[in-house]
Amino acid sequence: MKILKYMILFAGLAIVAGGCQKYEEINTNPNATNQVNSSMLATTLILNITRNSISTQKSFMQPFLLGKYLTWGEGQESYQYNKLGRTDFDSVKVLRNIPPMLKYATSDGLKKSYEGLGHFISAYQFFINTMQVGDMPYSEANKGESDRILQPRYDTQKAVFMGILKELDQANELFTAGANFEGDPVYGGKTDSWRRLVNSFELHVLLNLYKKTGDADLKVIERFKDIVTNRPLMRDYKDNFALTYTGMAGQNYPWSDIPAGSGNPFVKSNYTMLTNVLIDPLKALKDRRLFYFAKPSPVKVTSGLSVSDYNAYVGVEPSNAFTALQTTRGSKDYSDLNNRYPQLVNAEPVSVFSYWDLQFVLAEATVRGWISGTAAQTYYAAGITNSMKFVAVNTPDLADYHHNMKMDDAYINAYPASAEVVLSGSDQQQIGQIITQKYLANFLQGSKFISWFENRRTGYPVFKLNASTSLNIPSSNFPVRWFYPSAELDYNAANVTAAIAGQYNGSDDNNQLMWILK
Numbered sequence: 001m002k003i004l005k006y007m008i009l010f011a012g013l014a015i016v017a018g019g020c021q022k023y024e025e026i027n028t029n030p031n032a033t034n035q036v037n038s039s040m041l042a043t044t045l046i047l048n049i050t051r052n053s054i055s056t057q058k059s060f061m062q063p064f065l066l067g068k069y070l071t072w073g074e075g076q077e078s079y080q081y082n083k084l085g086r087t088d089f090d091s092v093k094v095l096r097n098i099p100p101m102l103k104y105a106t107s108d109g110l111k112k113s114y115e116g117l118g119h120f121i122s123a124y125q126f127f128i129n130t131m132q133v134g135d136m137p138y139s140e141a142n143k144g145e146s147d148r149i150l151q152p153r154y155d156t157q158k159a160v161f162m163g164i165l166k167e168l169d170q171a172n173e174l175f176t177a178g179a180n181f182e183g184d185p186v187y188g189g190k191t192d193s194w195r196r197l198v199n200s201f202e203l204h205v206l207l208n209l210y211k212k213t214g215d216a217d218l219k220v221i222e223r224f225k226d227i228v229t230n231r232p233l234m235r236d237y238k239d240n241f242a243l244t245y246t247g248m249a250g251q252n253y254p255w256s257d258i259p260a261g262s263g264n265p266f267v268k269s270n271y272t273m274l275t276n277v278l279i280d281p282l283k284a285l286k287d288r289r290l291f292y293f294a295k296p297s298p299v300k301v302t303s304g305l306s307v308s309d310y311n312a313y314v315g316v317e318p319s320n321a322f323t324a325l326q327t328t329r330g331s332k333d334y335s336d337l338n339n340r341y342p343q344l345v346n347a348e349p350v351s352v353f354s355y356w357d358l359q360f361v362l363a364e365a366t367v368r369g370w371i372s373g374t375a376a377q378t379y380y381a382a383g384i385t386n387s388m389k390f391v392a393v394n395t396p397d398l399a400d401y402h403h404n405m406k407m408d409d410a411y412i413n414a415y416p417a418s419a420e421v422v423l424s425g426s427d428q429q430q431i432g433q434i435i436t437q438k439y440l441a442n443f444l445q446g447s448k449f450i451s452w453f454e455n456r457r458t459g460y461p462v463f464k465l466n467a468s469t470s471l472n473i474p475s476s477n478f479p480v481r482w483f484y485p486s487a488e489l490d491y492n493a494a495n496v497t498a499a500i501a502g503q504y505n506g507s508d509d510n511n512q513l514m515w516i517l518k
Contacts, residue, residue: 039183279315
């Protein structure tokens with residue numbers, strides 16, 4: 001498969017991501033390529049956001065601890081208990097690969113496509129970082145080599161978002177004029193697929209600006225309508241921006257325990273328990289994804305319940321004290337991850353942005369009155385059905401993996417119109433339904449912290465605040481942001497201090513509201 005070639009090349013490109021350095025011949029690895037080209041640098045950029053941060057079992061699960069999907073039994077985890085420490089801007093450093101990627105392009109069409117890719121990767125990385133902290137270096141970031149700017153100034157969060165939107169617009173235009181390119185392990189370099197991703201992701205960015213619809217510079221609703229009307233968007237789950245795993249060594253699904261006996265300590269130690277935030281809505285809505293996501297409580301099965309009985313599945317409250325959760329773990333009366341996750345080398349592709357994300361964005365925008373012509377229910381249903389089809393297609397037909405509750409086409413197509421699921425009630429209630437379905441669809445999926453960001457933005461699904469266990473200070477509040485990176489305090493102190501003063505009255509703490517939240 002193409003993914004194999006790209007992952008092998010990526011291993012030989014580690015030195016490129018950190019900038020250009022010279023090594024003596026004796027330090028040269030004879031087994032790694034020293035000939036850099038555009039396609040190899042493109043692979044580095046794409047794998048940086050699809051693979052790097054989830055390359056180990058524990059790192060894969062961290063965003064889902066923060067998103068309250070599961071708990072962790074190795075020790076008291078900060079994210080599970082609402083403690084946000086310092087973030088870093090390391091993901092921005094990989095953007096240094098963009099100029100040489102353009103330099104080595106061998107035709108004008110390829111240069112346009114690689115430039116479009118650079119703009120998308122840049123927009124994505126800055127979006128994640130600004131969503132974590134607020135103001136940050138943007139216009140002067142990564143200009144140490146080109147302009148000798150070693151202490152970049154901070155741009156306001158509004159300016160960063162303006163830049164992100166501009167870069168996504170540019171990416172769409174460049175991919176329109178560009179040629180299919182090499183070095184892409186996701187879409188095989190098809191510019192049409194990249195345009196659809198770029199435009200769909202821009203709608204996601206715009207929806208996060210829903211409190212800024214009155215801003216004359218941003219023109220949030222006007223931009224949103226124009227994209228929906230005039231640009232190509234993702235068509236179904238096959239357009240997901242998702243990395244596919246293989247059976248090759250080092251290329252297994254992040255939670256895989258294959259080959260058998262490899263001793264994955266996290267799986268073997270049963271560190272995970274699924275939560276009531278995930279399990280309860282699946283049960284209440286009679287959603288068969290439950291049987292694909294989870295395995296039943298062995299206590300409930302021993303008592304006589306069938307593995308196909310919704311009541312055999314038990315979620316734990318993630319805000320309970322760690323000692324109480326350990327007691328529950330010892331009782332065995334809880335649901336853990338479905339066996340398909342550890343037992344399959346390629347359990348399912350892992351998405352950064354999915355078709356269902358787009359459809360739930362369109363559904364919410366319709367409820368908010370930003371767009372019209374298609375019912376919110378239509379978008380909402382497409383989001384649900386494509387999530388279900390994705391799960392079903394990627395699950396072998398084994399009873400242990402679906403517990404005799406298979407999702408066939410008839411079930412999937414009828415499900416969104418069922419009485420428990422169909423959109424109904426006030427606009428706010430419908431938005432709650434939409435975000436809940438987005439949450440369920442993004443179990444072990446989605447861009448970094450997407451479900452936590454959505455909860456911060458909308459309050460859905462509801463997370464329980466337990467002041468006796470929360471590690472945020474004060475424990476009576478959920479945190480809303482990370483601290484600025486320690487590297488910024490050490491090497492860019494004047495600029496970060498000015499940014500903290502301008503936004504947060506000089507207090508770099510977890511409870512200060514950034515511009516996007518006001």
